[in-house]
Amino acid sequence: MKPIKLIIADDHELFRNGLNELLKKYDDVQVVALVEDGNELFQELEKHKDIAIVLLDITMPNMDGFQVLNALKSQNTNVKPIVISMHDEGNYIASCAKNGAYSYLLKNTDQDKLIKTIRIVNGGKKYFQPQIAEKMINYMSEQSVSENILSNKEKEVLGLISKGLTTKEIAKQLFVSSRTIETHRANIIKKLEVKNTAELIKKATEINLI
Amino acid sequence: MKPIKLIIADDHELFRNGLNELLKKYDDVQVVALVEDGNELFQELEKHKDIAIVLLDITMPNMDGFQVLNALKSQNTNVKPIVISMHDEGNYIASCAKNGAYSYLLKNTDQDKLIKTIRIVNGGKKYFQPQIAEKMINYMSEQSVSENILSNKEKEVLGLISKGLTTKEIAKQLFVSSRTIETHRANIIKKLEVKNTAELIKKATEINLI
DNA sequence: ATTTCAATCAGTATAAATACGGATGTTATT
DNA sequence: AATAACATCCGTATTTATACTGATTGAAAT
Numbered sequence: 001m002k003p004i005k006l007i008i009a010d011d012h013e014l015f016r017n018g019l020n021e022l023l024k025k026y027d028d029v030q031v032v033a034l035v036e037d038g039n040e041l042f043q044e045l046e047k048h049k050d051i052a053i054v055l056l057d058i059t060m061p062n063m064d065g066f067q068v069l070n071a072l073k074s075q076n077t078n079v080k081p082i083v084i085s086m087h088d089e090g091n092y093i094a095s096c097a098k099n100g101a102y103s104y105l106l107k108n109t110d111q112d113k114l115i116k117t118i119r120i121v122n123g124g125k126k127y128f129q130p131q132i133a134e135k136m137i138n139y140m141s142e143q144s145v146s147e148n149i150l151s152n153k154e155k156e157v158l159g160l161i162s163k164g165l166t167t168k169e170i171a172k173q174l175f176v177s178s179r180t181i182e183t184h185r186a187n188i189i190k191k192l193e194v195k196n197t198a199e200l201i202k203k204a205t206e207i208n209l210i
Numbered sequence: 211m212k213p214i215k216l217i218i219a220d221d222h223e224l225f226r227n228g229l230n231e232l233l234k235k236y237d238d239v240q241v242v243a244l245v246e247d248g249n250e251l252f253q254e255l256e257k258h259k260d261i262a263i264v265l266l267d268i269t270m271p272n273m274d275g276f277q278v279l280n281a282l283k284s285q286n287t288n289v290k291p292i293v294i295s296m297h298d299e300g301n302y303i304a305s306c307a308k309n310g311a312y313s314y315l316l317k318n319t320d321q322d323k324l325i326k327t328i329r330i331v332n333g334g335k336k337y338f339q340p341q342i343a344e345k346m347i348n349y350m351s352e353q354s355v356s357e358n359i360l361s362n363k364e365k366e367v368l369g370l371i372s373k374g375l376t377t378k379e380i381a382k383q384l385f386v387s388s389r390t391i392e393t394h395r396a397n398i399i400k401k402l403e404v405k406n407t408a409e410l411i412k413k414a415t416e417i418n419l420i
Numbered sequence: 421a422t423t424t425c426a427a428t429c430a431g432t433a434t435a436a437a438t439a440c441g442g443a444t445g446t447t448a449t450t
Numbered sequence: 451a452a453t454a455a456c457a458t459c460c461g462t463a464t465t466t467a468t469a470c471t472g473a474t475t476g477a478a479a480t
Contacts, residue, residue, distance in 0.1 A: 074358050098418065100351045126347055133343035137336055141310045151456060164409030166436065180458055186438075187456095196466090197437075199374030201411040202420065208308065210412065361426055376466065389429050396468075397426090406436090407467075424479075430472080437466065447456075 003030035004122045007044055009068070010057040010084070011036045015107070019055065026115055038063025042071070051079050052122050056101075058085045058092065069099035080121050084109075090139020093132055102126045149191055150209065157184040162201050162210045213240035214332045215260055219251045219278070220267040220294070225317070229265065236325055248273025252281070261289050262332050266311075268295045268302065279309035290331050294319075300349020303342055312336045359401055360419065367394040372411050372420045 006023075008031060010016045016034045023029050032051060033044040037060045045051055054072075058065035065083060072079055080102040085092060093104050102121040105114060113129070120127040128136075150158065160170045167185065171178040185197070194200045204210050216233075218241060220226045226244045233239050242261060243254040247270045255261055264282075268275035275293060282291055290312040295302060303314050312331040315324060323339070330337045338346075360368065370380045377395065381388040395407070404410045414420050 094350075097347045098350050126344060126351075128340075128343060128347055130338075130340055130343070133338060133340070133347070134336060136347075137307045137338055137343070140304075140308050141336075153457060161408050162412045164405035164412075166406070168436080176457085177459060179460060182437075183458080189438085195374035196376070198371050198407050198411050201408050202372045202374075202415065205412065205415045363427065378466085386427085387429060389431095390427070392467080393428080399468085422480085424477100426475100426477085428473100428475075432471095433469085435466100435468070437464100439462100439464080441461080443459075445456100445458085447454100449454075450452085 001028065003028055004052050004118060005030050005032050005048065005050055006053040006055060006118070007031070007033045007035060007041060007048075007051055008055045009035045009038070009041045009060065009065075010055070011060045012057075015057075022111055023115075029115070029118060037061050038065075038068040038071070041068060045077070045079060053102075053118060054079055054081045056081045056083050058083060058087065058096070066095060066099060069096060069101055073100040080124070082117060082121055088132075088135060090135045090137075090142075093128075093136040094139050097128070097136060104128055104132050106132075150188060154184055154188050154191075155209065157181060158188055158200075158204060159210060161185065161197065162204065211238065213238055214262050214328060215240050215242050215258065216263040216265060216328070217241070217243045217245060217251060217254055217258075217261055218265045219245045219248070219270065219275075220265070221246045221270045222267075225267075232321055233325075239325070239328060247271050248275075248278040248281070251278060255287070255289065263312075263328060264289055264291045266291045266293050268293060268297065268306070276305060276309060279306060279311055283310040290334070292327060292331055298342075298345060300345045300347075300352075303338075303346040304349055307338070307346060314338055314342050316342075360398060364394055364398050364401075365419065367391060368398055368410075368414060369420060371395065371407065372414065 006029065008016050008019050010019070013036070016036070020031050020034055023031055032048050035041045035044055039062050041054065041063075054068075056065050056068060065085075069081055069083075072081055081100065082103045082105065083096045083101045084105045084107060086107045088106055096104050103117050103126065105117060117127055156174070157170060160173065165173070167178050167181045171181045174181070189196070189200055192200060192203050194203050201210070216239065218226050218229050220229070223246070226246070230241050230244055233241050242258055245251045245254055249272050251264065251273075264278075266275050266278055275295070279291055279293075282289055291310070292313045292315065293306045293311045294315045294317060296317045298316055306314050313327050313336065315327060327337055366384070367380060370383065375383070377388050377391045381391045384391070399406070399410055402410060402413050404413050411420070
């Protein structure tokens with residue numbers, strides 16, 4: 001049985017070393033390297049091609065955890081990142097999930113949970129604890145409060161704009177004149193307090209209107 | 211102790227009635243009405259102002275589950291929707307979570323889980339089972355694969371476009387000519403296979419580029 | 421050494437969006 | 451009954467964006 005090779009990435013030396021000591025107790029886990037930022041991490045990953053897991057802190061200097069997750073995702077590695085963070089805010093968790101984290105643990109997790117998670121993730125499965133998933137879901141649903149600022153017609157027009165239709169095409173499809181659509185567009189832009197269509201679409205997705 | 215008042219919304223009569231029978235066993239639950247679409251649901255909600263929970267199917271005629279979730283969210287009711295669906299795809303689950311569902315159950319859930327969920331949700335807490343949360347997380351991370359299709363400059367320009375800056379403003383800020391920015395924009399639009407800036411911004415947010 | 425590609429700039433022409441105006445009938449709300 | 455909000459429509463002028471073709475430089479890859 002080969003051990004699970006992993007790297008610990010955290011800018012706090014005490015935490016890094018403590019975690020290392022802690023994992024020595026488990027025969028099926030082998031800590032290959034300790035690094036303090038994303039740059040060092042990728043150097044180590046170059047050297048060792050058989051790393052299964054990275055225990056990853058979010059707040060690090062130079063290249064932080066989010067950037068690491070992104071970089072790992074765009075490369076086609078089979079390195080599976082487990083985020084270990086002190087932040088339990090939903091937006092952190094959601095961002096990590098979105099960017100390909102295999103798990104999200106808080107720094108006050110007990111070691112049984114940690115080793116359990118490492119073993120599950122090593123098997124290729126993602127594992128988010130119920131409390132963590134709950135925080136994420138709460139965050140996601142909070143994100144959208146505003147629905148009533150736009151009229152139904154405006155929402156409809158907005159939807160078509162976001163599909164890449166031009167004013168003229170929308171007008172044709174809705175059996176009204178282009179002027180009408182232009183007015184709608186202008187009103188929507190005013191209501192959402194943005195400068196132009198590009199920013200409009202961005203804001204609209206942010207507040208869940210499309 | 212007051213019973214938990216709830217409404218069942220599902221277009222399949224057999225399922226609706228079966229669920230109703232099933233819930234009769236529990237003294238703390240009172241089924242107030244059975245409806246077969248969103249319109250009927252809101253009529254009943256008008257009549258009964260003390261409904262705590264709606265058991266909601268997604269696929270319904272006239273006004274489907276997503277629309278119901280949205281409508282409930284924009285009103286300020288304290289009706290807490292529990293989605294009961296036969297679809298276990300991540301995108302369904304994520305959409306429901308985003309739109310304010312308090313839970314998401316599959317139609318093959320056993321009744322213990324159902325009543326447990328009803329009681330938790332009645333207490334005002336959201337509850338998503340681990341397997342359900344997992345599917346959602348997998349979906350979320352799948353959503354973004356592409357990072358390397360755009361060059362760094364293109365990503366930078368895209369970011370500025372999404373902030374609502376015009377070509378001229380971007381050119382000024384990056385100390386290059388407007389032509390350059392126009393070319394970048396055109397290349398980005400081509401690479402992401404969209405028609406114009408509006409669709410571009412939408413697609414870019416979908417695949418996590420901004 | 422050659423190819424490939426990102427980044428830069430150019431001309432010309434058309435299409436589309438934005439900024440100002442202003443108007444009318446309908447529908448909710450109070 | 452009055453008011454507000456909405457959806458619909460129109461004009462003019464200016465600014466932006468898009469389409470097409472084409473070019474140069476330098477860096478990276480093969």
